[in-house]
Amino acid sequence: xxxxxxxxxxxxxxxxxxxxxxxxxxxxxxxxxxxxxxxxxxxxxxxxxxxxxxxxxxxxxxxxxxxxxxxxxxxxxxxxxxxxxxxxxxxxxxxxxxxxxxxxxxxxxxxxxxxxxxxxxxxxxxxxxxxxxxxxxxxxxxxxxxxxxxxxxxxxxxxxxxxxxxxxxxxxxxxxxxxxxxxxxxxxxxxxxxxxxxxxxxxxxxxxxxxxxxxxxxxxxxxxxxxxxxxxxxxxxxxxxxxxxxxxxxxxxxxxxxxxxxxxxxxxxxxxxxxxxxxxxxxxxxxxxxxxxxxxxxxxxxxxxxxxxxxxxxxxxxxxxxxxxxxxxxxxxxxxxxxxxxxxxxxxxxxxxxxxxxx
Amino acid sequence: xxxxxxxxxxxxxxxxxxxxxxxxxxxxxxxxxxxxxxxxxxxxxxxxxxxxxxxxxxxxxxxxxxxxxxxxxxxxxxxxxxxxxxxxxxxxxxxxxxxxxxxxxxxxxxxxxxxxxxxxxxxxxxxxxxxxxxxxxxxxxxxxxxxxxxxxxxxxxxxxxxxxxxxxxxxxxxxxxxxxxxxxxxxxxxxxxxxxxxxxxxxxxxxxxxxxxxxxxxxxxxxxxxxxxxxxxxxxxxxxxxxxxxxxxxxxxxxxxxx
Ligand SMILES: Cc1ncc(C[n+]2csc(CCOP(=O)(O)OP(=O)(O)O)c2C)c(N)n1
Ligand code: SF4
Ligand SMILES: [Mg+2]
Numbered sequence: 001x002x003x004x005x006x007x008x009x010x011x012x013x014x015x016x017x018x019x020x021x022x023x024x025x026x027x028x029x030x031x032x033x034x035x036x037x038x039x040x041x042x043x044x045x046x047x048x049x050x051x052x053x054x055x056x057x058x059x060x061x062x063x064x065x066x067x068x069x070x071x072x073x074x075x076x077x078x079x080x081x082x083x084x085x086x087x088x089x090x091x092x093x094x095x096x097x098x099x100x101x102x103x104x105x106x107x108x109x110x111x112x113x114x115x116x117x118x119x120x121x122x123x124x125x126x127x128x129x130x131x132x133x134x135x136x137x138x139x140x141x142x143x144x145x146x147x148x149x150x151x152x153x154x155x156x157x158x159x160x161x162x163x164x165x166x167x168x169x170x171x172x173x174x175x176x177x178x179x180x181x182x183x184x185x186x187x188x189x190x191x192x193x194x195x196x197x198x199x200x201x202x203x204x205x206x207x208x209x210x211x212x213x214x215x216x217x218x219x220x221x222x223x224x225x226x227x228x229x230x231x232x233x234x235x236x237x238x239x240x241x242x243x244x245x246x247x248x249x250x251x252x253x254x255x256x257x258x259x260x261x262x263x264x265x266x267x268x269x270x271x272x273x274x275x276x277x278x279x280x281x282x283x284x285x286x287x288x289x290x291x292x293x294x295x296x297x298x299x300x301x302x303x304x305x306x307x308x309x310x311x312x313x314x315x316x317x318x319x320x321x322x323x324x325x326x327x328x329x330x331x332x333x334x335x336x337x338x339x340x341x342x343x344x345x346x347x348x349x350x351x352x353x354x355x356x357x358x359x
Numbered sequence: 360x361x362x363x364x365x366x367x368x369x370x371x372x373x374x375x376x377x378x379x380x381x382x383x384x385x386x387x388x389x390x391x392x393x394x395x396x397x398x399x400x401x402x403x404x405x406x407x408x409x410x411x412x413x414x415x416x417x418x419x420x421x422x423x424x425x426x427x428x429x430x431x432x433x434x435x436x437x438x439x440x441x442x443x444x445x446x447x448x449x450x451x452x453x454x455x456x457x458x459x460x461x462x463x464x465x466x467x468x469x470x471x472x473x474x475x476x477x478x479x480x481x482x483x484x485x486x487x488x489x490x491x492x493x494x495x496x497x498x499x500x501x502x503x504x505x506x507x508x509x510x511x512x513x514x515x516x517x518x519x520x521x522x523x524x525x526x527x528x529x530x531x532x533x534x535x536x537x538x539x540x541x542x543x544x545x546x547x548x549x550x551x552x553x554x555x556x557x558x559x560x561x562x563x564x565x566x567x568x569x570x571x572x573x574x575x576x577x578x579x580x581x582x583x584x585x586x587x588x589x590x591x592x593x594x595x596x597x598x599x600x601x602x603x604x605x606x607x608x609x610x611x612x613x614x615x616x617x618x
Contacts, residue, residue, distance in 0.1 A: 072446075207429065
């Protein structure tokens with residue numbers, strides 16, 4: 001079964017969702033993720049599932065909530081402006097502790113922005129754009145292969161922790177065609193005694209985020225959620241490193257930015273600069289301890305992102321002032337230029353710098 | 360047991376034996392009871408999921424003995440769509456107020472009806488935002504004073520009260536659309552029939568049913584319960600005529616067989 005196929009990232013993700021057993025998919029069209037609903041509209045009927053083009057992203061995410069409450073695997077996908085609308089439902093899903101998979105194939109913003117890939121929704125994804133104290137697991141794939149692999153994994157994580165899992169991709173990764181080995185189903189199963197299947201032979205189940213009685217019910221609920229989030233933070237620490245062992249310069253990047261950063265590492269090393277790449281694969285939980293360790297050894301950090309200083313905040317929180325951090329950000333669909341990354345680091349080297357700091 | 364001791368009026372099995380949080384004279388409690396009775400009669404209590412709205416009926420799932428789910432304000436029909444698509448053999452009820460169904464959730468209302476989702480919508484029209492303390496609703500009557508229409512609803516500024524049944528009656532898919540009321544015992548009995556019919560159609564897989572129920576919110580009208588009920592009759596019914604707009608189960612059965 002390990003056949004290599006050439007697929008667009010968005011399609012690899014869609015097929016992976018089906019491999020993972022997702023049979024309920026609801027979405028509203030938006031570029032650059034339109035391949036996903038198109039693919040699902042063809043495939044879902046073949047596998048006896050639901051493809052439904054919703055009237056809006058508000059409706060699509062609510063449909064996911066309903067399907068997830070029924071105990072089945074459900075997914076929605078969108079891009080940045082659509083993700084903004086889904087925040088209402090995501091907050092309800094998190095509060096109701098329902099599992100589901102969300103996909104954001106990011107484009108440039110703010111507002112309608114443009115359709116080229118970007119990473120400007122990092123804050124929205126990792127801080128939560130909806131109301132209240134809640135978290136979603138955020139995975140950051142960097143290739144079509146990872147889009148597929150992470151999607152299969154995301155469904156298991158969602159069921160295991162009863163939490164929305166967000167695949168945070170960007171338009172370039174979603175649209176690019178690459179060789180992919182489609183993943184196998186994991187075969188994991190999850191009991192869902194809480195699911196709403198009708199109160200037959202059991203007392204009734206209720207799924208709601210509203211907690212009114214007793215007076216402290218909502219705080220208790222928040223504390224319970226926090227315990228769960230702490231557990232997830234202990235268990236999910238995903239990173240990919242490249243030449244970090246003896247690195248003196250550490251580049252931190254994810255998604256498309258990381259692909260360019262990886263090339264920069266190669267070129268810098270050819271030129272005699274010991275550079276390495278730290279790629280967080282989970283953005284929440286952010287692998288802070290792991291980054292801290294590696295960054296401390298390297299001594300100098302450059303964050304490369306397709307946004308104007310979002311990822312860099314987590315990088316700085318991770319190194320907690322102990323390591324100097326600079327930022328190279330591009331926005332609005334622009335990708336970081338290989339030469340610019342190299343020049344940024346070389347210029348520090350030339351100037352025999354005393355410190356490195358993002359302005 | 361002699362005929363005389365058979366209780367004629369009893370708590371239906373589907374109605375939880377607790378005090379509700381509703382005000383005296385509120386229509387929500389009556390409507391809950393009718394739903395519970397209908398579900399019991401159709402023998403579907405153990406395969407029904409009730410979706411509660413954001414509104415005074417936000418805790419409806421506490422009072423009806425079926426699985427319960429919450430939706431964000433206005434999104435109950437979308438939540439119902441997702442659930443029903445996932446579990447087509449379950450009965451799914453979307454219970455909604457006028458603000459929920461005709462303001463913040465207008466999009467979901469129209470598209471769910473247009474798709475002919477196999478669900479039942481129970482629409483409780485009390486001409487006001489009950490839960491938030493009595494603001495103007497999309498169904499607030501012309502000249503009606505509310506917290507946010509202190510001089511009375513002025514159609515020149517905010518439009519006329521929206522008639523949901525008439526709006527949905529322009530769509531092809533729904534199988535059943537009726538407007539009833541609960542302002543007196545006779546109308547309560549008619550409402551019971553309508554709810555029963557809507558749920559029966561869902562049990563038979565015939566598609567989308569919509570029952571609008573004119574209901575009392577005496578609290579926000581600032582009147583006694585009896586006056587609240589009279590107000591539904593005298594003020595609401597002239598604008599919202601009680602009527603069966605659509606009832607075509609046979610056509611739906613044929614369509615079903617053909618597909
Ligand atoms: C997104 C959002 N906006 C506003 C509210 C506040 N809110 C709660 S209930 C409600 C109106 C409910 O009115 P209606 O649907 O007519 O139900 P009723 O209480 O009259 O039965 C509003 C505006 C909310 N909970 N969520
Ligand atoms: S405020 Fe109105 S709708 Fe709400 S419970 Fe009281 S009477 Fe019923
Ligand atoms: Mg109302």
